[in-house]
Amino acid sequence: MKCPFCNSGDTKVVDSREFINGNSIKRRRECLVCKKRFTTYEKIEERALYVIKKDNSREKFDRNKIIRGLTIATSKRNISRDEIEEFVLKIERKLQNSLESEISTKYVGELVMEELKKLDEVAYVRFVSVYKEFKNIKDFIEIIEDIKGNK
The missing domain is CATH 2.40.50 (OB fold (Dihydrolipoamide Acetyltransferase, E2P))
Known part of the structure; x- marks a missing residue:
């Protein structure tokens, strides 16, 4: 050095x-x-991950996009910035361990939702409502019923 x-x-x-x-x-x-x-x-040098978006365009994976989404979803919840960083690190590890160099935004979103459901149910509902583009109250009721049914 x-x-x-x-x-x-x-x-x-x-x-x-x-x-x-x-x-x-x-x-x-x-x-x-x-x-x-x-x-x-x-x-550790990690291989480059690329995300395939809905319109089939590719862009380099950006952990900050997940952090932004989680920061909004967890606002006014008892979740620290360190917990969010740890959360994103867990998602990144799963993506790196998949051995794929290109992943769909759908797969990333599913991973985030799966982990967020374990961390905080309110943040999960907030995240899902934006990610799945809820259009009406029925969509919220369905996701809440799903959470209640899994308990």
């Missing part, structure tokens, strides 16, 4: 810690030439 201050290749690791729930490592390093310290992050 090159020192960002003097460009020397002589550095040593002073401290290593798990970062983001063990999915990466944060290292404190010290340059043996100029003695300055700096931080580096190590993360």
